[in-house]
Amino acid sequence: MSLNEIRSKNLFEKAQKMIPGGVNSPVRAFRSVGGTPLFMKQGKGSRITDVDDNTFIDYCCSWGPLISGHAHPAIIEKIVETAANGTSFGTPNPHEVEIASFITEKLPHVEMIRFVNSGTEAVMSAIRVARGFTGRDKIIKFDGCYHGAVDSLLVNAGSGLVTFGISSTPGVPQKLAEETLVLPLDREDLVEELLAKYPDSVAAIILEPIPANNGLLLQRKEFLQKLRELATKYGVVLIFDEVISGFRVALGGATEVYGVQPDMVTFGKIIGGGFPVGAYGGKKEIMNCIAPVGKIYQAGTLSGNPVAMAAGFAQLQLLSQPGFYDNLEKSGKQFSDGLSEIISRRSLPVTAYRIGSIIWTYFGKAEIMRAAHHIDGATMDHYKKFFRYCLEHGIYIAPSGYEVGFLSSAHSPEDIAETLQVIDEAMAVTF
Numbered sequence: 458m459s460l461n462e463i464r465s466k467n468l469f470e471k472a473q474k475m476i477p478g479g480v481n482s483p484v485r486a487f488r489s490v491g492g493t494p495l496f497m498k499q500g501k502g503s504r505i506t507d508v509d510d511n512t513f514i515d516y517c518c519s520w521g522p523l524i525s526g527h528a529h530p531a532i533i534e535k536i537v538e539t540a541a542n543g544t545s546f547g548t549p550n551p552h553e554v555e556i557a558s559f560i561t562e563k564l565p566h567v568e569m570i571r572f573v574n575s576g577t578e579a580v581m582s583a584i585r586v587a588r589g590f591t592g593r594d595k596i597i598k599f600d601g602c603y604h605g606a607v608d609s610l611l612v613n614a615g616s617g618l619v620t621f622g623i624s625s626t627p628g629v630p631q632k633l634a635e636e637t638l639v640l641p642l643d644r645e646d647l648v649e650e651l652l653a654k655y656p657d658s659v660a661a662i663i664l665e666p667i668p669a670n671n672g673l674l675l676q677r678k679e680f681l682q683k684l685r686e687l688a689t690k691y692g693v694v695l696i697f698d699e700v701i702s703g704f705r706v707a708l709g710g711a712t713e714v715y716g717v718q719p720d721m722v723t724f725g726k727i728i729g730g731g732f733p734v735g736a737y738g739g740k741k742e743i744m745n746c747i748a749p750v751g752k753i754y755q756a757g758t759l760s761g762n763p764v765a766m767a768a769g770f771a772q773l774q775l776l777s778q779p780g781f782y783d784n785l786e787k788s789g790k791q792f793s794d795g796l797s798e799i800i801s802r803r804s805l806p807v808t809a810y811r812i813g814s815i816i817w818t819y820f821g822k823a824e825i826m827r828a829a830h831h832i833d834g835a836t837m838d839h840y841k842k843f844f845r846y847c848l849e850h851g852i853y854i855a856p857s858g859y860e861v862g863f864l865s866s867a868h869s870p871e872d873i874a875e876t877l878q879v880i881d882e883a884m885a886v887t888f
């Protein structure tokens with residue numbers, strides 16, 4: 458079967474003349490899987506339809522935000538109602554207070570919160586606040602965690618286990634990158650060593666408590682607990698970047714699942730109900746250092762936008778309905794049980810990882826999978842074939858083997874069964 462891609466191809470050709478690579482975010486360009494990115498025109502529930510009228514069961518879900526699927530009626534209704542009254546005022550509005558109350562009541566570790574316009578902006582702001590609060594400059598981050606397009610965090614590890622960052626992109630001053638110390642995940646001993654070496658210089662330890670940007674690297678609880686202990690000991694701000702895991706694995710995100718409390722937390726994706734929203738929050742003591750109460754400057758013309766806040770609030774209300782996460786867990790289990798059955802029946806060198814509704818299929822076998830260097834890059838070749846077969850048979854998965862997949866409450870048992878059928882056939886073609 459091959460896809461009709463005429464309109465997508467035309468649009469892509471046109472877009473490339475004006476928009477770098479034809480896309481507004483690089484991974485959308487299909488570079489690691491080849492072919493033309495599909496231009497979507499519609500989403501409803503678990504399905505998306507492109508401009509050539511191909512329909513897919515969607516496991517990308519806009520890279521995580523759409524936990525209730527596309528165009529959920531309750532969210533759309535709230536958006537329309539709010540937008541009809543004006544889309545932006547540049548003043549405070551009641552929707553900000555509504556969503557802030559909801560979050561601070563339900564998530565005890567978020568004593569105060571500030572809304573911004575993306576996950577990147579949330580992380581960038583949290584880093585500034587941690588630096589301003591502690592009066593220190595250095596940041597510890599972990600290889601394999603992604604935190605958005607933030608200068609201080611677009612760094613790679615150099616050679617050796619404990620290293621100063623090397624900017625991973627032109628445009629980030631090396632001097633800034635050097636303030637970021639990069640460590641492998643799963644090695645609390647190295648964090649301890651590093652803090653002992655720089656006891657008064659580290660402002661923040663930042664990590665995705667559920668790293669889901671470089672495969673799915675599920676951490677040991679003891680690792681997170683030790684980071685908590687060390688951050689307290691050395692007066693370092695512990696930041697959990699929950700842009701993906703926040704409201705995804707539980708209402709209280711990874712913080713609730715692992716029972717380890719950060720000092721600050723960043724959100725994005727789900728918190729905006731499909732709109733561009735990010736947020737950062739945490740302890741009052743820290744958050745009260747932000748202007749206009751404190752001296753650390755952070756601002757945004759469209760921050761707390763009424764339509765985005767209303768969409769986010771409508772989304773969060775759906776999540777707090779009884780059984781929401783239990784049902785997602787059931788769907789996740791149906792998916793991973795089915796995949797595991799395919800893997801063992803076909804004796805495939807494939808491993809299925811999952812937490813709740815986040816899924817990652819690794820085209821290799823690994824004894825442990827907790828750090829970026831546990832992933833064998835050569836396995837990604839299989840992904841291209843797998844991806845193409847799925848795409849041609851109505852299943853849309855992320856266009857990169859390092860990306861995870863997301864289930865939503867709109868994915869029915871029938872959708873998942875249909876997907877598993879295609880996956881079974883795709884595996885036969887892949888290996």
Ligand SMILES: Cc1ncc(COP(=O)(O)O)c(C=O)c1O
Binds near residue numbers: 576580604698699700
């Ligand atoms: C953990 C994490 N932090 C931050 C970001 C950046 O968010 P955004 O793309 O909304 O700027 C992402 C994006 O994928 C992310 O996964």
